Amino acid sequence: MMRQFSCEVISLRFLLHVARNPSRLLLLLIGWLLVAPSATAQEALASWNDGPAKKSLLEFVERVTREGSTDFVPQPERIAVFDNDGTLWPENPMPFQLAFALDRVQAKAAADPKLATDPMVQAAIAGDFGKLLEGPRHEGLLRIVALTHAGMTVEQFEADVRAWLKTAKHPRFSQPYTSLTYRPMQEVLTLLRSHGFKTFIVSGGGADFMRVWSEEVYGIPPEQVVGSTSRTQWELRDGVPQLIKTLDHLFIDDKEGKPVGIQQFIGRRPIACFGNSDGDLAMLQYTTLGNSRPSFGMIVHHTDDQREYAYDAMPKSSGKLVEAIQEARRRGWTVVDMKNDWRTVFGP
């Protein structure tokens, strides 16, 4: 296996030292092999610039996977959880699932003149989010969700999502949404899996929405997607089983819901957690505070308005990041500076 020597190490002084003490070369090499992140791990993060974020991630992976290390974590317990919107792909100018819902409502209204007279449908088509978010329970938004995410079979919904993904494009990047995943984060998923981690999505987005494409896009199978859910209704139609989507027992997998969802769906505490907003704070806490295992928290900070977006507490943006970034310093969570830490943002 190749190892990379930094410039300082291969200095003239070093070479002179080795020439005088050849027996020490072997010791140095053994030491290097024991402590250095492997070249393969380094190469796996090719879209990351060298810096503290990349370094801390590689060191954590090395530490918990090296046999004999006091921090070694057995493979079945290497659970890593990833927020999706803003962590694995963008969440601007709006969460992509909301774009799906608005496009679907527009298509439905075009086919059904009666539906087009619904004030909330009109607000959705006009992009009047203020109206959709009115009231303590955001009745307008719930109405749009009900129209686009309930009342059909699971298979019909899946077909709706697939059809939308084939044609819809991001307004700024003019790309299909599923080609806008963050390449550096895809590399993290691959790195962790190649080190025996099981990778899960834990997102406020709908589980059924993400499960349609999670395996193809992230290599994360449907059964490793934790998201917002509601109960389906079982029916036998002419002897054929049908599961009808409803909004009953709606579970919002966000904020305090994230650790609750992790417990309910995964059943064990993660050792690595990746998020980007205050919605991920509770899951970062659950992963790293009072965990008997070594643990790792990472926050993707959107600092790059040239290549992606720059935001944290801007009033109109999704994914407010205020509390979590303050707590990151106290807790030792790694904060990614997207602009400086990522060599590339998108791309295969």
Place this chain on the structure above:
Amino acid sequence: MMRQFSCEVISLRFLLHVARNPSRLLLLLIGWLLVAPSATAQEALASWNDGPAKKSLLEFVERVTREGSTDFVPQPERIAVFDNDGTLWPENPMPFQLAFALDRVQAKAAADPKLATDPMVQAAIAGDFGKLLEGPRHEGLLRIVALTHAGMTVEQFEADVRAWLKTAKHPRFSQPYTSLTYRPMQEVLTLLRSHGFKTFIVSGGGADFMRVWSEEVYGIPPEQVVGSTSRTQWELRDGVPQLIKTLDHLFIDDKEGKPVGIQQFIGRRPIACFGNSDGDLAMLQYTTLGNSRPSFGMIVHHTDDQREYAYDAMPKSSGKLVEAIQEARRRGWTVVDMKNDWRTVFGP
């Protein structure tokens, strides 16, 4: 790899035929290698007697895993679901989790004299199930479940289950409950996993109860256990995250709840389903009816009162099996006759 030839094949007539046509031996051998279940698969089911149940299972596994077969199912879609009580371990004289709840209530009442005056606690200690099951919502039983399964952290509950499993023994077999799994079914789990299947428990039992020991006992990790659940409550106690068990949003993963739970927790349709009672009927239907993939259903029929129990529609037994066994014939589900199909019932 060794292959087994049956007695009929190695007959004198066959040997004479080969002696006259030596070139056909190669063709015969190639044909055999292509169609026969491998010796390893046969050996994996060592506790099964040869018969239609064993044969149909081996043929299904062969059919969906042989590259190039028209019925080949890609590895990620090989989802197999197993009921637990009565399918992987016994459910008599009562579901083992109920034995846990009764033992826990007794211990709690011994430590808390006020609790000992609760009429439902008294009924539980007296084994008066009639009283516990009174009323449409079985308030007595719910009270016992609340006392033993809620109001503590997830870790405290796990410790309760572990402590109980260490000392509790089955009243008839005088063995720890976790050593009473069915050896033939353990072999099915191993066989399927060695053929690229992902094995899940889908049980009416509590997910948190089963997840404590499922990995050790069945090799099924907590994240592959679907069971009855309720939402935990997130708290930060002195800055340390706690998840408190409640009975809110109780989801009973039984009957029609099983396909609902499969959809919500796994997110894709299984191709193999193993159950033993009418509580598994909906999940057997969901697996096998209208599935675009080849599929397999198996029902464990308890016919062995010498080595285990014999029951189906007996009024006092758990796990009534009336509708599902009728439907099995129509649907081509395999019915296991425990007495005749299983060489061994328990044991490592």
